[in-house]
Amino acid sequence: QQQVKQSPQSLIVQKGGISIINCAYENTAFDYFPWYQQFPGKGPALLIAIRPDVSEKKEGRFTISFNKSAKQFSLHIMDSQPGDSATYFCAASMRVGNEKLTFGTGTRLTIIP
Amino acid sequence: EAGVAQSPRYKIIEKRQSVAFWCNPISGHATLYWYQQILGQGPKLLIQFQNNGVVDDSQLPKDRFSAERLKGVDSTLKIQPAKLEDSAVYLCASSLGGGPREQYFGPGTRLTVT
Numbered sequence: 001q002q003q004v005k006q007s008p009q010s011l012i013v014q015k016g017g018i019s020i021i022n023c024a025y026e027n028t029a030f031d032y033f034p035w036y037q038q039f040p041g042k043g044p045a046l047l048i049a050i051r052p053d054v055s056e057k058k059e060g061r062f063t064i065s066f067n068k069s070a071k072q073f074s075l076h077i078m079d080s081q082p083g084d085s086a087t088y089f090c091a092a093s094m095r096v097g098n099e100k101l102t103f104g105t106g107t108r109l110t111i112i113p
Numbered sequence: 114e115a116g117v118a119q120s121p122r123y124k125i126i127e128k129r130q131s132v133a134f135w136c137n138p139i140s141g142h143a144t145l146y147w148y149q150q151i152l153g154q155g156p157k158l159l160i161q162f163q164n165n166g167v168v169d170d171s172q173l174p175k176d177r178f179s180a181e182r183l184k185g186v187d188s189t190l191k192i193q194p195a196k197l198e199d200s201a202v203y204l205c206a207s208s209l210g211g212g213p214r215e216q217y218f219g220p221g222t223r224l225t226v227t
């Protein structure tokens with residue numbers, strides 16, 4: 001019940017295209033859903049996050065779509081660029097005071113020219 | 114603002130040896146986390162500190178792993194004795210705690226056990 005399932009495992013998108021990564025969770029106690037971006041040799045860095053009281057959040061080219069009833073959320077990267085090539089992790093955490101992140105398995109995104 | 118510092122960046126040891134990792138969180142961050150990231154997987158929380166106290170160590174293999182956070186600032190994670198399956202990147206993260214959720218990760222220590 002603590003798992004966060006992420007797909008696809010890898011994704012190749014042409015420059016300028018839309019990259020879409022999906023995650024699903026079981027535990028309804030999760031109330032914070034961040035996406036992290038990780039480059040080789042670096043630690044993960046927060047990209048964008050959403051709480052379940054909204055269905056969508058947009059920051060620049062990055063959008064999170066959230067479906068509370070389906071217990072699913074997704075990351076959309078518009079106008080994908082080669083610099084977006086990285087591994088993306090979805091995650092979830094519960095109430096303040098126990099903010100440990102449960103991560104998905106990661107998606108390796110490659111943007112080709 | 115300086116980020117989360119970790120050392121060493123790389124470590125190679127033989128099985129049954131011991132190893133220690135060090136983390137210096139962002140100044141003022143009350144909460145500190147140690148994660149284990151096995152190649153091809155997402156990070157898995159090992160232990161969470163709030164100031165000096167342990168909040169969650171449910172996934173820490175306590176027969177071989179130990180961690181401490183003296184004076185509520187720096188932290189060390191120790192493995193003794195190491196096993197082959199401990200080969201992973203060990204990530205330290207910190208957050209303000211008590212509300213803001215963003216966790217800031219260090220670059221990690223890549224451990225190889227041979």
